[in-house]
Amino acid sequence: MLFPASRRELLIALNAAPRISRPAVYRLAQELDLWCATEEPPELLAARLGVPRTQIERGLALRAGAAAAAGREVAEAERLGARIVLEGDDDYPALLRQLPLPPPVLYVAGELPAGPAVAIVGSRRSDPYGNEVAELFARALAAAGVAVVSGFARGIDAVAHRAALAVEGGRTVAVLGCGLGVDYPVGHAQLSREIAARGALVTELPCGLAPRAWHFPVRNRIIAGLTAGTLVVQAAPRSGSLITARHAADLGREVWAVPGRIFDERSLGPHSLLRDGAMLVQHPRDILAALQPGSSGFSALPLFADGPEVPADQPVDLPGFLGEVLNALPAGSFQVPEDLAIRLDVPVDRVLGALLELELGGWVRRMPGSLYGR
Secondary structure (H helix, E strand, O other), X not given: OOOOOOHHHHHHHHHHOOOOOHHHHHHHHHOHHHHHOOOOOHHXXXXXXXXXXXXXXXXXXXXXXXXXXXXXXXXXXXXXOOEEEEOOOOOOOHHHHHOOOOOOEEEEEEOOOOOOEEEEEOOOOXXXXXXXXXXXXXXXXXXXXXEEEEOOOOOHHHHHHHHHHOOOOOOEEEEOOOOOOOOOOOOOHHHHHHHHXXXXXXXXXXXXXXXXXXXXHHHHHHHHHOOXXXXXXXXXXXXXXXXXXXHHHHOOOEEEEOOOOOOOHHHHHHHHHHHOOOEEOOOHHHHHHHHHHHOOOOOOOOOOOOOOOOOOOOOOOOOHHHHHHHHHOOOOOOEOHHHHHHHHOOOHHHHHHHHHHHHHOOOOEEEOOOEEEO
């Protein structure tokens, strides 16, 4: 029996079907040609494909209306400024194909960066220390040409996205636990627009699907799948961040963790990863060094090694704005970026970018509380 739907339309309709589970969607997508072209009884198909009979029956039932269902989904995606990418398409992310069951359908708003990418994930209830760590790593990676991928949640995720966007030319990707048409988390609408303009919003869930608890483990495997490695900043035991790290390890990707205070529950997740063999990182250059041998396309970090020995009270002849910021730091004391911005009469974001480059080059030191000194 033939149905008035193309293979593409069948996949989009299957992915958007509200009563078919994600495991069944993955399995039926893999065997689409088999079950869509057969009149075999559902119980036999279920046994052959390893899919519950009720799920098979729902898949068979959607065939006749697949073209119309797919058309509605494509139109809604376009209305939201997105496109639908299938696993067989040329622009489907190559790294995702390494997942045991790759998502057959992706919704993408924006453009996925072509170069290397690293995931930065952590607690929704991050503290100032965690936020500062996430910002430092995201800014440095973005400045080095590495895309920052995270889950668009409050806390560490949002800090990482915003820090990457604060770098000139920085790219970031947000993987959602809901459809693109859902305002979640509430209050992140402006951030989503900025990310789509400088990177991409990605989800495998249909446009209008509201977030549910089981969506986030599904989202986390995409975060791990899109990246060369996952950095966990702060996370409680049994958190979604640890699920992302586990997916990364299962894929043979890098897992990095930042240590924290032993009295803080948010340190238990990273510390358990370190105990199990994750790489301890204390500076962005630790991750860049791990990526460098097998990666290409990094932007140059002009001052990546330790800076030369220069007396703190001696003016330094660095070119351009970097030199202005460095020479504005008083010898023997520490300053916050806001004071430097006032002294130089420039936006604080510009000062923060320069301080990051100077820190990476070893010209300045950063102390707790976002204090910088020579």
